[in-house]
Amino acid sequence: MRVIVSDKKFDPAEELATFTQAIGNDGAVVSFSGHVRGGGIDALILSHYPGFTEDHMRAFGQEAEQRFEINAWVIRHRVGEMKPGEAIVFVATSAAHRRAAFEAADFIMDKLKTQAPLWKQERRGDKTEWIEPRTADYQDAQRWS
C-alpha cells in the first residue's frame, strides 16, 4: 500500500510490473493510468500541498481496503508541468477475485478525481486556465455514497 506524489515522469507499464511482482497469492490485478489529453492544450500543470495531499490519497486507499476485499493498492500521481500524452496518474489494486479489484480501482479514481487536494491548470499558448472537476466527475463519485 503506497502513495507516491512526484514531479518525475513515470511509465505505467513499469509501475504495473513492480506492483504485480508483489501481490502474493492474489488472482486479480486491476490498473488504471490517466494521461494528459491532447486536443489543443500545450501543458497541464498540477500543484499539490505536500504531506496533506499524500495523506488524503492514503485515506482513499485505506477506505478502499475497508470497502472492498483488496489486499494491495498503489497510487502514483504526477505533479508539476506535463505535456500531452504523459502519464498523470497510476492506480492499481489486487484482490483474490476480479470484482473487488475492479471496484476498488474505480472507487479510488473517483475519489482522486473529486477530492484529491490537487490544483490543475491548462496552458494553451500564453493563456493559463484553472480547471475544476466536471459535473460528471461528481456524479461518478456519488455512486459510492
Place this chain on the structure above:
Amino acid sequence: MKLTILFFGRFCALSPQREWEVPDEVKTTDELTAWLSKQLPELGQLMAQAGAHIALNQTILHEAAEISVGDEIAYMSAMSGG
C-alpha cells in the same frame, strides 16, 4: 506572532510569501482572514468562491479555530482533483 501561511490553487497568485508576522491580537482563523484581507484585498473575494477552504496544520477547518505561534495555515481554492 510568526505563522506560516500557504496559498494553493487560485489563491497562489496572491502572495509568494510563506512566513508572516501577524499582530498578536489576531487569535483565530477568522481574524487572520480579516487581517490578511487588508494586506491582500483579493483574498476575501476568493474565500467567497465555492469550494474554498482553510486548513490549520494540515487539517481542513469547518469553523473558526484558534491559532498559535508557528501554526501553518493554508488557503485553498476548490480542489481540482487528479
